Amino acid sequence: AQSVTQLGSHVSVSEGALVLLRCNYSSSVPPYLFWYVQYPNQGLQLLLKYTSAATLVKGINGFEAEFKKSETSFHLTKPSAHMSDAAEYFCAVSVRGYSTLTFGKGTMLLVSP
């Protein structure tokens, strides 16, 4: 079985500051890892995914994440936050060959001017 832990239900940053959203996973087999974002009143949108290619994954809107097997982590970063980044972010894991996702509890990113 796999699981995901997202540290911090809420993260607050100032506009222009570094964004760091933490995600640790547990999986007995090599995982696929995903970050999804949900803007207010919208569905979940894929930001980026790791599927065993490069460990540093670049996504949309300037976000990137690094897969670190030794730390079982897949933290999401963005060098400079924008007001439009305010949303809820979900880390998710699946097992290769199976497409069912297991989600973390989500982290709400708040961006202040």
Added chain:
Amino acid sequence: EAGVTQFPSHSVIEKGQTVTLRCDPISGHDNLYWYRRVMGKEIKFLLHFVKESKQDESGMPNNRFLAERTGGTYSTLKVQPAELEDSGVYFCASSPRDGTGELFFGEGSRLTVL
């Protein structure tokens, strides 16, 4: 190309009533999933269809929930009778048969049981 669409976007019903949620996946996607998020909790898996067959329904909470996918196209999720704890947002997602694991989500159907 149209995305995953869900209907209704919001439903308010009383305890004991019945509600049916509908999901239209992306055309050609064999895989269809239902997930649910209860307020303050994580998004949890309910079930997975491959075409019209239930591949995995291990996440269905109890027998008040019935999911169907007639003809392998759209899917419905019926809750009968609804209870207070069924309130939450129900997400539908779809993916192609040989995808890379990415799921394409709809905007969700918010269910409020009073």
